[in-house]
Amino acid sequence: MTRTIPADLLAALSTSEMEVYYAVDMAFDTGHFRIWTGYGNRQIINEAGDDNDTYIPANDLMSIGGLSEVSDLSATGTEITLNGISSYLVGVAFQQPYQNRQCRILLGEKSVSSVGEVFSGFMGTMAIKDNGTTANISLALESKLISLQRAKIRRYTSENQKSRFPDDTFFNFVVGIQEEKIAWGKLGYGLRNGPSFDNYF
Numbered sequence: 001m002t003r004t005i006p007a008d009l010l011a012a013l014s015t016s017e018m019e020v021y022y023a024v025d026m027a028f029d030t031g032h033f034r035i036w037t038g039y040g041n042r043q044i045i046n047e048a049g050d051d052n053d054t055y056i057p058a059n060d061l062m063s064i065g066g067l068s069e070v071s072d073l074s075a076t077g078t079e080i081t082l083n084g085i086s087s088y089l090v091g092v093a094f095q096q097p098y099q100n101r102q103c104r105i106l107l108g109e110k111s112v113s114s115v116g117e118v119f120s121g122f123m124g125t126m127a128i129k130d131n132g133t134t135a136n137i138s139l140a141l142e143s144k145l146i147s148l149q150r151a152k153i154r155r156y157t158s159e160n161q162k163s164r165f166p167d168d169t170f171f172n173f174v175v176g177i178q179e180e181k182i183a184w185g186k187l188g189y190g191l192r193n194g195p196s197f198d199n200y201f
Contacts, residue, residue, distance in 0.1 A: 004116075005116045006112075006114035006115075006116065007114075008112045008113075008114050009107075009108065009109060009112055009114040009115065009116055011112075012109040012111055012112045013109060018109050018111075019109060019110040019111070020107065020108070020109055020110075021036055021037045021038050021107075021108050021109070021110060022036065022037045022062070022064050022105060022106065022107060022108075022118075023035070023036035023037075023042070023044055023055050023105070023106040023107075023108060023115065024036070024062070024064075024080060024103065024104070024105055024106075025047075025053070025055075025103065025104045025106070026098075026101065026102075026103045026123065027101050027102040027103070028096045028097070028098060028101055029096070029097055029101070030096065032053070034053055034054065034055040034056065035055055035056055035057070035058040035062060036055040036056075036057065036058060036108075037058055037059070037060070037062050038057055038058075038059070038110070039057050039059055040057055041054050041055065041056055041057065042054075042055045042057075043055075043113075044106065044108065044113075044115055045113065045114070045115065047104070058082065061082055061083050061084055061085060062080065062081070062082050062083075063080075063081045063083070064078065064079070064080055064081075064105060065078065065079050065081070066078040066079050067105070067118055067119060076143055077121065077124070077140060077141050077142045077143055078105070078119055078121075078140075078141050079138055079139065079140050079141065080103075080105075080138070080139045080141065081136065081137070081138045081139075082136065082137045082138075082139075083136050084134045084135075084136070085134060085135055085136075085137065086133075086134060086135075098123045098126065098139075099122075099123060099124060099125070100122050100123070101122065101123050102120070102121075102122060102123075103119075103120075103121060103122065103123050103139075103141050104117055104119065104120050105117070105118050105119035105120075105141075106118065119141065119143075120143075120144060121141050121142050121143045121144050122141065122142050122144070123139060123140075123141060123142075124139075124140040124141060124142045125139075125140045126138070126139050126140075127139075127140075156171060156174060157171055157174065158171040158172050158174065158175075
């Protein structure tokens with residue numbers, strides 16, 4: 001997938017010495033959880049490009065695996081692992097609805113402010129190993145393209161249609177015509193023995 005890399009970030013990544021970091025932005029229902037692989041808080045420009053967001057340090061406790069680029073539309077995922085974090089965060093992880101919430105992974109270099117997005121998708125399954133004091137959390141992420149592989153289940157029913165368009169009555173008569181017998185082309189027979197078609201032939 002084609003991605004745009006800011007010019008100053010590309011220049012920094014082309015030098016012989018660099019300090020590369022990752023940043024993760026997870027969008028929960030109650031707000032964003034933002035961390036980066038460094039020390040101290042870091043200001044990183046937001047997705048809209050009009051303000052900075054604060055990312056808290058994960059130090060060496062966060063690792064990201066499975067990042068890969070493909071040239072077609074195949075859906076590739078990745079995984080975020082947090083090692084040795086407090087059990088309190090485990091409780092937060094269990095309480096927050098996280099599946100199918102958006103998650104972005106950014107790549108940056110400490111000498112420049114620009115970052116590049118290396119992954120954008122949704123949070124999937126979470127695996128937690130807790131020893132009572134600290135815990136390891138592994139969070140699987142799914143690419144946005146995974147939605148192309150999922151069947152969209154829709155029904156030709158009034159209930160299904162009204163779940164999207166409450167005022168639409170188009171499917172209200174579907175059930176009523178299921179057993180209706182209509183003899184097309186037969187003279188003297190109309191719908192529900194109503195007006196005959198004789199006058200039209």
